[in-house]
Amino acid sequence: MTQNARGVKTGSQPDGPDPVTxxxxxxxxxxxxxxxxxxxxxxxxxxxxxxxxxxxxxxxxxxxxxxxxxxxxxxxxxxxxxxxxxxxxxxxVPLGWADDVSITPTVTVHPGLAMRWLTGDEQAPTSDRRIAGHVNHEVYTEAVRPVVLYGRLTEAQELLGRAEHGREKIRTNDGQRTPPASLDGLDRDDASRIRAAELRWKGALASLATVLNHMVAMGVRPPAIWRPRLEAMKRMKLLLQRTVEEVPALEGEDAEDDELLADWYGYAPQAPDVTDVTDERPEPEPLPSSKLHEMLLYNEELKPVMAAIRTALEAGVEVRMIQDVVPIVDMFRRAF
Missing domain, CATH: 1.10.260.40 (lambda repressor-like DNA-binding domains)
Incomplete structure (x- = not known):
């Protein structure tokens, strides 16, 4: 008995090697x-x-x-x-080099399913890819809640990092000027780009605040947040009072530490491109000139979101799963 890539027993194929532990x-x-x-x-x-x-x-x-x-x-x-x-x-987990792994002495699953269970994306599975009968949904929900919320927190912080980077780049004209105190005196295109960057930044900041509010409300201890971001959320009144009281500020002990924190929280892609096996890179797609794409960077933010939604719908995932992109949808709503 073997399993296909989704971890489902196929039954008609001959038995393979024993599963690894x-x-x-x-x-x-x-x-x-x-x-x-x-x-x-x-x-x-x-x-x-x-x-x-x-x-x-x-x-x-x-x-x-x-x-x-x-x-x-x-x-x-x-x-x-x-x-x-x-x-x-x-x-x-023998991901990518074996077909079966024993997660208990009596339960064998595909490594891909084992990994999803280990990372909180699946409930405890059985060998025939069902949810184990002993699983209590309320206990599982309580256990996985911090995993889900910290995942959303990471996404919100990364989105905010990109927005901060883009905002600073536009405000300084790629380091060619001091950020303007106001839009007065700027030409129309510059003023429009700065407004769009501000909207992206505010939307990303609101997404981070939403996750922090949810964490505190659900009893999940939040991490310390870099002080400039925390103070900005407070000024914009994005945080509930209880969140303000429970989220600590992260700051350095001196100016050098503050500079290191600023570098750390500055936008830089963290995940390696494991599919990139050549030095030749395709030319970037031209950005459409619509207002929507002034609000969101097409290549970096919109395209992966739309691709994920399309893949989910093609796989028959229920529409309610689109709630996972609520922060992006919220940003759209605030932008128009």
Missing amino acids: PTQVAAQRVRHYRKAHGWSAQELARRCAEAGMPNLDRSVLSNLENGRRAGLRLDEVLTLAWVLGVPPVMLM
């Missing part, structure tokens, strides 16, 4: 990533010791890679992933 995945992947770094087992052990895990010595790592160690503690998995510089899930 998470410990076997860790053994194979630790060896793989260690060799990719060009490290010996002794070098990996040295780096684990520097990271505070001296018990992961050369003999332990050798026993793990050769299948002589029965398992790993969770803190050991996290330390190995950190030292190797890879996502921890890749030391638990």
